Amino acid sequence: MIEYILGHFNYWLIITVMMVGLYTLISRANLMKKLAGLAMFQTAVILFYVSLGKVTGGTVPIVDDQFTIYSNPLPQVLMLTAIVVGVATTALGFALVIRIKEAYDTVEEYEIQKMDSDS
Amino acid sequence: MTEQITILLVIIPLLCAPITAIFKSHKIAWAITFFVSLCCLLISSYILLQVIDGSQVIYELGGWQPPWGIEYKIDSLNAFVALIVSVMAVVSTVFAYASVQREIDDDLYGLFYAAFQLCLLGLLGIALTGDIFNLFVFLEISSLSSYALISMGSNRKALTAAFSYLILGTIGATFFLIGVGFLYAASGSLNIFDIASRFETYEKMQLVTTSFIFIILGIGLKAAIFPLHSWLPNAYGYAPSVISIFLAATATKVSIYVLIRVLFDVYPMEYWSKLLIPQVLLTLGCVAVIYGSVRAWQQNEIRRLLAFSSVAQIGYIIIGLALLSHSGITSAIMHMFNHAVIKATLFMAAGMILYRARSTTLSDLGGFAVNMPWTFAALFIAGLSLIGVPGTAGFVSKWYLLEGAVAQQKWFVVISIALGSVFAVAYLWKIVDAMYFSAQRKIHITKVKSGDISLAVAPKSMSVALWTGAIACIYFGLFTKLPTDAAKSVATALLGS
Numbered sequence: 001m002i003e004y005i006l007g008h009f010n011y012w013l014i015i016t017v018m019m020v021g022l023y024t025l026i027s028r029a030n031l032m033k034k035l036a037g038l039a040m041f042q043t044a045v046i047l048f049y050v051s052l053g054k055v056t057g058g059t060v061p062i063v064d065d066q067f068t069i070y071s072n073p074l075p076q077v078l079m080l081t082a083i084v085v086g087v088a089t090t091a092l093g094f095a096l097v098i099r100i101k102e103a104y105d106t107v108e109e110y111e112i113q114k115m116d117s118d119s
Numbered sequence: 120m121t122e123q124i125t126i127l128l129v130i131i132p133l134l135c136a137p138i139t140a141i142f143k144s145h146k147i148a149w150a151i152t153f154f155v156s157l158c159c160l161l162i163s164s165y166i167l168l169q170v171i172d173g174s175q176v177i178y179e180l181g182g183w184q185p186p187w188g189i190e191y192k193i194d195s196l197n198a199f200v201a202l203i204v205s206v207m208a209v210v211s212t213v214f215a216y217a218s219v220q221r222e223i224d225d226d227l228y229g230l231f232y233a234a235f236q237l238c239l240l241g242l243l244g245i246a247l248t249g250d251i252f253n254l255f256v257f258l259e260i261s262s263l264s265s266y267a268l269i270s271m272g273s274n275r276k277a278l279t280a281a282f283s284y285l286i287l288g289t290i291g292a293t294f295f296l297i298g299v300g301f302l303y304a305a306s307g308s309l310n311i312f313d314i315a316s317r318f319e320t321y322e323k324m325q326l327v328t329t330s331f332i333f334i335i336l337g338i339g340l341k342a343a344i345f346p347l348h349s350w351l352p353n354a355y356g357y358a359p360s361v362i363s364i365f366l367a368a369t370a371t372k373v374s375i376y377v378l379i380r381v382l383f384d385v386y387p388m389e390y391w392s393k394l395l396i397p398q399v400l401l402t403l404g405c406v407a408v409i410y411g412s413v414r415a416w417q418q419n420e421i422r423r424l425l426a427f428s429s430v431a432q433i434g435y436i437i438i439g440l441a442l443l444s445h446s447g448i449t450s451a452i453m454h455m456f457n458h459a460v461i462k463a464t465l466f467m468a469a470g471m472i473l474y475r476a477r478s479t480t481l482s483d484l485g486g487f488a489v490n491m492p493w494t495f496a497a498l499f500i501a502g503l504s505l506i507g508v509p510g511t512a513g514f515v516s517k518w519y520l521l522e523g524a525v526a527q528q529k530w531f532v533v534i535s536i537a538l539g540s541v542f543a544v545a546y547l548w549k550i551v552d553a554m555y556f557s558a559q560r561k562i563h564i565t566k567v568k569s570g571d572i573s574l575a576v577a578p579k580s581m582s583v584a585l586w587t588g589a590i591a592c593i594y595f596g597l598f599t600k601l602p603t604d605a606a607k608s609v610a611t612a613l614l615g616s
Contacts (some may be wrong), residue, residue: 038289041290052303096266
């Protein structure tokens, strides 16, 4: 059992990061904090993919007689794309927060909802 | 030759979008967008003609062999979805000419059309690709551009609507990505057809169930399946009218297409039937139909009313899929097409009302039908089609759906469909009552230069787009051969019988 827990140490960490991100996203009313939670949530998935590709004792995938075990490079390549998507999402989110701040003069969700339901 | 043409569907908007972004002039930006969507329409109809007999078009990106390279494998379902998307792109671009000048700031024309083309590119890409990670990338391209497009709505509520869509859409996409990761860990492949062909070898792994649940949840969020629909009413209700038309007609349909692919092609039907998925989807579909229709009936603003009605209509499609019978799936595929046409027409009518009256709140529109009889007539036709009156497009797909439900003796499904139709009559009657039977009221309009003729006349381009939709609603109700044949061939291919 202990071996199982320690053997999957990286996955426990990833689950923790993911849940912290998701919890922040759900529980905070501040839009900036929501975006921070969202970014953490996405980062956890990136870590998850990178963990998937790692082979114990494996090296980088280079052609050389000395090495026979390689880590899988494909998940890392996929994550380059996912990182770009994540950056774009966060940037767009920040841009929207700026526009919301200009339009409502607040970034607190409850105040925005109150203004919306009043108008 | 045919293989090379398929990639152009993605390449043309991808190349034209940055060029469009440079131009400040509305005419040039619009002309490029119109050219792009027309090209996409020509190409996708050409591809559909190639594959309608059941053959496939295969394109390997960069000449890399699948399963290592990305592969576009186009059968009748892909081609049908691509055609829906590009037809709607052309219709909404025609509508856009007058509407965008009114609703979007002058210095944003180029960027608006560039984002529109990127959204088109993403949706077409989802429809074409056979690689599940590539599908995620296209999903995010279309979603990111639609967040930006929705936020350009004139009401400040569009901003919060876009923000909550961004949060929920990203959670959905990330869930999908986690699911893809688990599936990759189990199968070692990202090619949909490769994953499916070796499914028995890793079916027993716990990972596969986890991946299935994550993927279904992620797509369910994007497709706005009840109870994951909360982003939809605000997003479609406050977006610029062109974007409401385009997204309501295509975005959720494309997500449902992904759901169909995942359910019927990636995971075998025997596998997920054991997980109670059909029963869950059937129940959610029935709840969505009733809930969406009741909420639509409670709305006082035409575009929000139509958006809630979309939630209900997605319910019909989900019910059709979950019946797992030939007529059920035929109705689901047909309703994807019919609902795209009907909802686009209704949103176009709402857009024209917004253009002339500067408001779509029902209490502002008392007796307004007298001022725009033709628009109102088109809205009425599309409304009848939405209810499912015989002789209109909506009737055909509902008929197949009822046939499938009765054949399986699922009476609660029959009852929910009937209730949904009754409420559809009720909420559309609300519009008719306010616009036609209420006492005429002088409309209070602000921010208009005196002598602006737009109050008296609706632009020609808008009317053309609107009536194309309205006539299509009738045409596909009377001459049902084309969509029925396509839907039946898809259903046969999916059920493998």
